[in-house]
Amino acid sequence: MLNTSKQWRLFRLACQFFTRIPVGNIADFQETDLNQATRYFSLVGLLVAAILSAVFSILVTFFPVNLAVVLLLIVSVLLTGAFHEDGLADMADGIGGGYTISSRLAIMKDSRLGTYGAISLFLVMLLKYVVLVHLANAALIIFSLFLAHACSRAIAASLIIDTPYVSEESDSKSKPLAQQQTQKDCLFVLLVAVVPFFFLPNVLFSFTFVISLLFTLYIFRVLFRRWLIARIGGFTGDCLGACQQLVELIIYLLIVAFAIGGVK
Template sequence: MSLAFVTRQWRMFRMACQFFTRIPVGNISHFQASELNKATRYFSLVGLLVGTILFAFYLMFSLFLPVNVAIVLIMIVGTLLTGAFHEDGLADMADGMGGGFTVEAKLAIMKDSRLGTYGAITLFLALMLKFTLLTQIADTAFMAFALLFAHGFSRGIAASLIISTPYVSEEKGSKSKPLAQQQGLLDCLIVLVVGVLPLILLPETLANLGFIMTMFGVLWLFRVLFRQWLTLRLGGFTGDCLGACQQIAELFIYLIIVAFTMGGNT
């Protein structure tokens, strides 16, 4: 493995961090938007970094604060880390899908910076559900796995849509335009494999075949149906749709963990 190869991979990881988070990564010299297309392979790794930071803050806050307060605080930290990047996509997609009757109208609404009723309601319910689920999971034995897997693999699912779904927004100023080129199979494989690495943190009480099959079965079905829905409604994906995919997949992961831990498997 040459130094040039390692340097290039490090550069792509920094690009992914810079695109998806507010984490300082230093100046990236001679940056070209087209390079971000290859950086998709590190989206899950960015998620693992965010999940690790959130877990560290959770451990710190839970030492001297009630669990529900600690959960709210790490949700705030997460928003500051990512700049609400994915939440913004979820709200914009909800506004577009709810308020537009044609593909052109849906895309135009998604590009509107104003928050509409559909977006506000969707975002509120998603955040409320996330808080409720994380409060239920709030056992340090489960929180490490939940936060890292949810943040890592959900980004992998979102990134995997790029390989098999056309990009439909032609807006020149689109922040996700560099991602519009279809990804290679290797990039898709890397982002998914990295996303499942937190399975090594899986507590023994959840480390059973039923849980793992349910988790990946539900997430696979969600990806298939979500892609099909996007294709029918828009003809493809936009950057907002990828953000929405990440948020919904993250919620599904928390839901499945809660369903198994509350169902007598703890």
């Protein structure tokens, strides 16, 4: 029988780990709790998307679309504490600047921002701004936020189940995520990510779009996983954050391509 109080506790823990949303004190924390909380990653994505959608709906009544999108990106960073963006920057610095696995891991855990990280962050945020402006003008930004934030976290979480965990830090805060991951947890996180597909807007309501999106995400996951194993031997918490950012951007780009760019 489902223990609702335990599941609520795990969901709150996932929110606490990945966002700055106040969830109250969670007593008697254990590493295994965080591992079990991975099942709620995509649900946290839906919560983040809901907050951002509400914020954008308010912002766009007072400001032009482009300014509202900039403010939305600021709110997004504040809401998550730039958790995933930091992972992207650290991964880019480590893999871009290191020549051996040990040197790459050492650079990744360095808190200083390097050239590769700065460039990656700038380009990703710039692309997000451009595509979100297009999506807002096409009245697709709300749906896009829900789809992108849920699916991106689901793809990132799915890497845990079949990719080796590597880190030079014995006390890494992401280490518990890599332990005792179950197929049931992975299935749940993927099923939650499917929910936005039931609300496809008419302009995207096509077999071609859905198959293209799923195929693209699958190919990205396969190639990204192989690339991580080849470069550092597996994944770190930073790599999961980078995966989330990249998949989020890929989803925005595909929506723009199909709904605005004329891809059929």
